[in-house]
Amino acid sequence: xxxxxxxxxxxxxxxxxxxxxxxxxxxxxxxxxxxxxxxxxxxxxxxxxxxxxxxxxxxxxxxxxxxxxxxxxxxxxxxxxxxxxxxxxxxxxxxxxxxxxxxxxxxxxxxxxxxxxxxxxxxxxxxxxxxxxxxxxxxxxxxxxxxxxxx
Amino acid sequence: xxxxxxxxxxxxxxxxxxxxxxxxxxxxxxxxxxxxxxxxxxxxxxxxxxxxxxxxxxxxxxxxxxxxxxxxxxxxxxxxxxxxxxxxxxxxxxxxxxxxxxxxxxxxxxxxxxxxxxxxxxxxxxxxxxxxxxxxxxxxxxxxxxxxxxx
Amino acid sequence: xxxxxxxxxxxxxxxxxxxxxxxxxxxxxxxxxxxxxxxxxxxxxxxxxxxxxxxxxxxxxxxxxxxxxxxxxxxxxxxxxxxxxxxxxxxxxxxxxxxxxxxxxxxxxxxxxxxxxxxxxxxxxxxxxxxxxxxxxxxxxxxxxxxxxxx
Amino acid sequence: xxxxxxxxxxxxxxxxxxxxxxxxxxxxxxxxxxxxxxxxxxxxxxxxxxxxxxxxxxxxxxxxxxxxxxxxxxxxxxxxxxxxxxxxxxxxxxxxxxxxxxxxxxxxxxxxxxxxxxxxxxxxxxxxxxxxxxxxxxxxxxxxxxxxxxx
Numbered sequence: 001x002x003x004x005x006x007x008x009x010x011x012x013x014x015x016x017x018x019x020x021x022x023x024x025x026x027x028x029x030x031x032x033x034x035x036x037x038x039x040x041x042x043x044x045x046x047x048x049x050x051x052x053x054x055x056x057x058x059x060x061x062x063x064x065x066x067x068x069x070x071x072x073x074x075x076x077x078x079x080x081x082x083x084x085x086x087x088x089x090x091x092x093x094x095x096x097x098x099x100x101x102x103x104x105x106x107x108x109x110x111x112x113x114x115x116x117x118x119x120x121x122x123x124x125x126x127x128x129x130x131x132x133x134x135x136x137x138x139x140x141x142x143x144x145x146x147x148x149x150x151x
Numbered sequence: 152x153x154x155x156x157x158x159x160x161x162x163x164x165x166x167x168x169x170x171x172x173x174x175x176x177x178x179x180x181x182x183x184x185x186x187x188x189x190x191x192x193x194x195x196x197x198x199x200x201x202x203x204x205x206x207x208x209x210x211x212x213x214x215x216x217x218x219x220x221x222x223x224x225x226x227x228x229x230x231x232x233x234x235x236x237x238x239x240x241x242x243x244x245x246x247x248x249x250x251x252x253x254x255x256x257x258x259x260x261x262x263x264x265x266x267x268x269x270x271x272x273x274x275x276x277x278x279x280x281x282x283x284x285x286x287x288x289x290x291x292x293x294x295x296x297x298x299x300x301x302x
Numbered sequence: 303x304x305x306x307x308x309x310x311x312x313x314x315x316x317x318x319x320x321x322x323x324x325x326x327x328x329x330x331x332x333x334x335x336x337x338x339x340x341x342x343x344x345x346x347x348x349x350x351x352x353x354x355x356x357x358x359x360x361x362x363x364x365x366x367x368x369x370x371x372x373x374x375x376x377x378x379x380x381x382x383x384x385x386x387x388x389x390x391x392x393x394x395x396x397x398x399x400x401x402x403x404x405x406x407x408x409x410x411x412x413x414x415x416x417x418x419x420x421x422x423x424x425x426x427x428x429x430x431x432x433x434x435x436x437x438x439x440x441x442x443x444x445x446x447x448x449x450x451x452x453x
Numbered sequence: 454x455x456x457x458x459x460x461x462x463x464x465x466x467x468x469x470x471x472x473x474x475x476x477x478x479x480x481x482x483x484x485x486x487x488x489x490x491x492x493x494x495x496x497x498x499x500x501x502x503x504x505x506x507x508x509x510x511x512x513x514x515x516x517x518x519x520x521x522x523x524x525x526x527x528x529x530x531x532x533x534x535x536x537x538x539x540x541x542x543x544x545x546x547x548x549x550x551x552x553x554x555x556x557x558x559x560x561x562x563x564x565x566x567x568x569x570x571x572x573x574x575x576x577x578x579x580x581x582x583x584x585x586x587x588x589x590x591x592x593x594x595x596x597x598x599x600x601x602x603x604x
Binding site: 001002003005035060062066067068071073075076077078079080081082083089090093094117 | 303304305307337362364368369370373375377378379380381382383384385391392395396419
């Protein structure tokens with residue numbers, strides 16, 4: 001039985017509110033025993049990993065480099081793709097569902113791939129793409145996670 | 152000196168107007184000696200290749216399979232990636248500029264990657280993404296191509 | 303601090319001796335707190351994951367599909383690349399060192415990538431490639447692991 | 454009808470004999486109307502492209518960068534993968550058959566992928582891998598090409 005996973009995506013240059021939201025989401029995912037999968041870098045990716053570690057969770061970073069040097073300090077398992085931005089589809093494919101917090105073009109590419117793959121995508125202050133389930137509070141993100149996993 | 156290239160992206164299930172537009176764009180690109188790069192499949196991709204061949208042009212399909220079996224009949228050069236949808240960034244990276252005609256989530260992922268890479272993206276009846284130069288007639292697409300290449 | 307990882311590579315159609323060796327290696331890696339990274343499928347990949355789980359370890363499968371349907375039952379964390387065999391370099395890049403047990407052309411491609419990336423590669427009854435450290439007993443594999451991690 | 458293609462692989466740091474051989478192979482492929490596909494860089498890749506251009510042929514470089522800056526001056530069509538060495542399988546998948554001239558670990562990874570994909574691989578002073586058809590003169594390389602395409 002493989003572990004539960006959620007892919008969390010968002011900008012590498014998060015503003016304070018995005019960072020706090022990702023921290024909270026990371027903490028809550030970890031409390032539920034869900035592995036955090038993300039791009040492993042700064043901003044939202046760092047915050048969600050940091051939050052997960054604060055709650056004793058496990059974090060996976062799908063990195064752009066071959067040597068993992070772009071990982072934030074809260075990544076437990078470094079997946080070193082060496083593929084630069086072409087690693088984006090792997091991030092969303094590796095989460096059973098996807099949470100998008102803010103984000104720029106990289107996040108947009110990930111949202112698009114998540115929808116190609118038929119994933120549930122919960123969006124918080126992110127791109128207005130049809131097919132994304134937009135929510136307006138951090139608590140609602142978790143409610144959607146709980147509903148997805150029947151928790 | 153490498154050849155001039157334009158990446159043309161859009162839905163594999165184009166409607167008639169999108170198909171006609173892509174045919175026209177293909178013909179016009181070929182007349183200018185510009186190589187058409189696309190995903191190599193059906194819909195907009197097929198139309199732009201067909202148009203280019205009608206004008207004696209050269210077409211490149213960045214395919215999802217290892218054996219090129221997903222190519223439309225108008226692809227001259229099959230690039231067989233074997234990577235499924237993960238080949239999308241390669242399509243846009245291989246055009247000096249990008250033209251988007253209609254399109255669904257796959258096209259959205261390609262637009263996002265084109266913008267990550269700082270490409271000029273001309274959009275015709277496609278996703279309303281900030282950074283895309285939206286035009287409302289097929290002729291304007293070509294005007295933007297001519298302006299890009301100083302033709 | 304990210305976790306220690308070893309990539310274990312080998313044929314998806316292992317013979318009995320290869321399977322037993324991979325089981326043993328998996329068990330021993332897990333006892334040392336080292337995460338097993340592999341291609342996530344059958345044969346050597348399955349055996350090393352099974353062994354790791356028997357010792358309470360953690361296993362990561364870098365899978366060929368988008369949906370993880372090719373994972374063996376002992377993969378904890380499914381990395382769904384959707385890239386078919388193009389995922390091979392990611393397997394070896396994600397291990398701090400690499401162990402090859404038997405193997406056919408897929409394993410050969412992974413050995414080549416590991417050497418491109420300058421990884422330590424320990425080989426057991428595998429391709430005779432210059433640069434691989436060939437050993438002749440399962441115990442020696444572990445000795446090389448211990449030496450690599452200063453255990 | 455797509456064009457005939459041969460993937461030519463070999464070291465980016467070719468010695469003089471390898472360079473001359475690749476030049477000759479490029480010239481001869483071009484004379485037969487066969488498109489040269491390669492990794493687009495220096496050494497054997499440069500030589501085969503240069504040879505092909507001398508005979509008026511067409512060359513495709515499957516490049517490691519997003520911007521094509523690693524292309525040699527004889528690449529007509531730049532396929533910009535942005536995937537670093539992970540682009541290797543695309544090179545061999547995009548040739549209907551494969552010619553290996555010399556080469557180091559990168560070439561070894563490409564030979565392995567060509568064999569995974571069931572391609573005919575002709576090797577000249579390259580890795581001794583089972584499944585490769587080894588020849589000992591440049592003329593024999595072309596004889597194998599002619600036989601493959603029934604020329």
